[in-house]
Amino acid sequence: MTATLATPLFEAESYPRLSVIVAGTGNVGIEFLRLFRRQQQRLAGQLDLQLAGVFNSRKALLNSSLDSDTCPNVLAQSPEYELAELITYLQQLPAPKVLVDITPSQEFARLYPVFVAAGCHLISANKQGVTLPVSEYQAIQTALQQRDLHWYSNTTCGAGIPVQRVLQELRESGDQIRRVSGVFSGTLSWLLCRYDGSKPFSEFVLDAKALGYTEPDPRDDLSGKDVQRKLLVLARELQLPLELADIALTPLLPAGLEQGEWSEFWQHRVQLDQSMDAYFQAAQSANKVLRYAASLTLKEGTVIAEVKLVAVLPQDPLAALAPCENMFVIESDWYKDSPLVLKGPGAGREVTAGGLHADLAVLAKAIMAAF
Secondary structure, three states: OOOOOOOOOHHHHHHHHOEEEOOOOOHHHHHHHHHHHHHHHOOOOOOOEEEEEEEEOOEEEEEEEEEOOOHHHHHHHOEEHHHHHHHHHHHHOOOOOOEEOOOOOOOOOOHHHHHOOOEEEEEEOOHHHHHOOHHHHHHHHHHHHHHOOEEEEOOOOOOOOOHHHHHHHHHHHHOOEEEEEEEHHHHHHHHHOOOOOOOHHHHHHHHHHHHOOOOOOHHHHHOOOHHHHHHHHHEEEEEEEOOHHHOEEOOOOOOOOOOOOHHHHHHOOOHHHOOOOOOOHHHHHOEEEEEEEEEEEEEOOOOEEEEEEEEEOOOOHHHHHHOOOOEEEEEEEOOOOOOOEEEEOOOOOOHHHHHHHHHHHHHHHHHHHHH
C-alpha cells in the first residue's frame, strides 16, 4: 500500500495527538479533506491533529501522517486493500483516534463495533449507523461507553444545522422536549416552494433533477424514505426506542409508481401530477401552502411519529421556508409558547463537510480537556 508522507506542522511532545481516518471520498469527503489543513492550523499549539488514513470501498492510504491536500490524487493511484488490513491498521494505531464515516453504506455502518473495539471514536455523516435496528444501535452505544469513546452524528440530519446538538443541550440542562417537527429534505423543500400550479408537478421534478437537487432517480426523494430515516435519527437523539417501521410514512409518490424504471414512471406521471394538483388547489383555496413535513410528538407516555404532505397557514414557521432550506421546530417545556426554530441549508458538500469539522472540533476539545 502506498502513501504520501507529510511533515507534521509542529513537534507535538507536549500536546495530545488525534489521528483521523476518513472513510468515503465522494464530494463531501473531498471537501472534508480540503478543509482539513485549516483545522490543523486552528488547533496548532493545542492538539497535534493528523490525517492517518483515507479510504473508499476499493482503495486506501494508511499512514500516520498523510497530506490532506494530495491524498485524493495519491489515493486514485493506490492499490486495492482488504478489510482485514484496515482493521489491523486501526488496532495498531495509537489512541486517541477517530473514524469519520462519510459513506452511505449500511454494510459499513455495521462494522462500527469492530472500529470501536479497535479504540476509535466515531463521527458519522452516514445515517445508516444511527438508524440501525435498536438492538444494534444500543450495542454500539454500550461498547462506546465501556471504552469511554464518543460518537458524533450531527450531520446525519440537517447537514450543518446543529439540531442534534441543540436537542442534547436542552435535555442535558433539564428541559423536556415535547415535539420536534419540520422539513428535512432540501429537494422536497425546493419542489414545494417552487410548485405554483403553473405547470405539472412532474415538470418541476425535471427542473430539480437538471439542477442536481434530486437523487439520480427522483423517486428516491419523492418516496419520503430519507425524511423518515432523518426523523428516526432525531428520535434516537431523544433516546426513544423507535424503529423505522414505527414512523408512519405517506409518500408524495402515488402507490405503484415506485416500480420499474424511470422511463416507465414518466409514462404514468399524470397520476403524480393529478394528485399534486388536487393537493395544491385545496391548499390554495384555504390560503395555505404545501410542505412535506416530519413530526415527532411525545404526549402522555406515547410517541407519534409521521412523515407526510401537509398544508400550513402563512403564519406557520414552515410557510417561511425558502427553496432548498431545512427547518426544525422544537417545542418543549421552555419553548412551548414560542417554539425554537432552526433553519438553513439542509444539504450540500460545503455545509456537510463543515458540520463534520464542527463535530471534529468538539471531539478535539474533549481530548484536550482530558490530556
